[in-house]
Amino acid sequence: MNRFVLVCVLALLPGLAQAQTKAENIILITLDGMRWQEVFSGADSLLINSKDYVEDVTGLNQQFWKPTATARRQTLMPFFWSVVAKQGVLFGNRSLGNYVNCTNTMWFSYPGYNEILSGYADDARISSNDKFPNPNETVLEFLNKQNNYKGKVAAFGSWDVFPFIINEARSGLPVNAGFRTATQPKLSDREKFLNQLQTEIPSPWGSVRLDAFTHHYALEYMKKYKPNVVYIAYGETDDFAHNGKYDAYLKSAFQTDQFIKAIWEWVQGEPQYRNKTTILITTDHGRGTIPLNEWRDHGSKVKGADEIWFAAIGAGVTPQGEVKTAGQLYQNQVAATAAALLGKTFSQQGKAGAPINLAK
Ligand SMILES: [Zn+2]
Secondary structure, eight states: OOHHHHHHHHHHHHHHHHHHHOOSEEEEEEETTOOHHHHHHOSOTTGGGOTTTOSOHHHHHHHHOOSSHHHHHHHHOHHIIIIIHHHSEEEOOGGGTEEEEOSSSSOSHHHHHHHHHHSSOOTTTOOSOOOOOOSSOOHHHHHHTSGGGTTOEEEEESBTTHHHHTTHHHHOOOEEETTOOOOSSSOOHHHHHHHHHHHHSOOSSSSBOOHHHHHHHHHHHHHHHOOSEEEEEEOHHHHHHHTTOHHHHHHHHHHHHHHHHHHHHHHHTSTTTTTTEEEEEEOSOOOOOSSGGGGGOOSTTSTTTTEEOEEEEETTOOOOEEOOSOEEEEGGGHHHHHHHHTTOOOOTTTTSOOOOOOOO
């Protein structure tokens, strides 16, 4: 090898390394109002034994109680702690000094989802959960404008405000949220059945459907259309918490972990997605802890409701597991991180948080 060739090869190497770790597909997942406390420590010792919040204390203990936090979190979210913790990365265990926070000061859903998706807090304009079209461009809308992702972006949510948060009128993105049914041509048998079941199974809430519908609508859509960018917003955890049902909150957290596992396993079985897909997982806000009943609530008056967490697995993510060193990340970094994994810069004229370097 002559010197010129050697120099050329060396110059190419970093580029090659980058190309191998870059993602071609992003699946962004949120669990509404899922506390970092349960993600990192599993079931809470006081809440799981509270007759105020649990119908069958014995049964819930049998299902989710273990003597150590490590065993409890593994029991509550086995996919997070057996797969993401080995092959991916988890930020936000505050008991180890690793922090993730909202930068918005509202600490409820629309401001949180705006911050996640648009890359910055907009407290002046996004200060309620009302159904108004988001004035800010989301990273979903941004990616849908890029040549290689045009028409390859889709969103699914349990909450009926997502069509507004994603501004479907302006962005033109398909959003199946709230109690919408699958309406694309050539519905699969599963989609037809989901459409039927959704009218037959009463939701406990007026504006949020049960997450199994959101999950299966998303998965069926992915099988059919193979989108490059998918957003799935699960909602049950927040609503069960507001209802004061700690048993349902835990069972929903467990089931959502299983949903994410199913998505990961499907991804790894599909040539378009296998080893080319990154799953990013986070939450819109935290919840309180003190006094005990504050676990049900969030918002700017609830201490700790800005405390969140962030996890990632897949292409471009170096396996680091639970990050045990001091650090601080923010909710406004998620959008730029998603774009950066696809090789795109999402800065929102400098307003967006910086991408998180997951390829350490
Ligand atoms: Zn809420």
